Amino acid sequence: MGVFNVRGLLEGRRARLAEGTDLRWRDLRAEAEANGYWTPEGWPGNLHGRVAFQGGWRVDRPFQSTLGGVGKLRGYFQEELPVGAGMVATLEARVDLPWPRMADLGLTGFFDAGQGWDAGVPFGRDTGWLSSLGGGVRLAFPTGSTRLIRIEGGWRVRENMRMEDLLVRAYFVDLRGLLGLRTDGGGRRFNGYLNGLRGY
Secondary structure (H helix, E strand, O other), rough: EEEEEEEEEEEEEEEEOOOOOOOEEEEEEEEEEEEEOOOOOOOOOEEEEEEEEEEEEOOOOOOOOOOOOOOOOOOOOOOOEEEEEEEEEEEEEEEEEOOOOOEEEEEEEEEEEEEEEEOOOOOOOEEEEEEEEEEEEEEEEOOOOEEEEEEEEEEEEOOOOOHHHHHEEEEEOOOOOHHHOOOOOEEEEEEEEEEEEOOO
């Protein structure tokens, strides 16, 4: 069984650069992502692949786009990698556990890779290729709930990886139909619930 979807976000603001000047569009941001889900025969879960792009134009405010955090490079803090544009690819394996019956419980393992460019934005960075790996737990209570809890631990991939470099985070995902909205502290992102396969 396989499912594929594409979704995106476009936002910006109209502002005057100085008193008496005309309104102009500023802080324009665009995001696009493609998600694929595949359930191998006999596999108690699914495989999730994701490619996401983000970019900004006429950006005056710093930290509008970042490369780390939820849904990006999960071994990095969200504010650690400010960029003007970037891309991230993710591969995640999910296993659904048969217990407890009153909740949906599963385990995950993931690998993220991405690159960011400064693109002339304040504090933007050219990151080069970075990656992270880790795993976590997914829990929905009661069974079939659209409120999902994710607890994840991720490491940034580099030489001499150490246990103390593990970054652990917990967050909620609110699933509301095919194109719901999620708030993760860094802005709103599209989220989905596709034929019973949770998008995050």
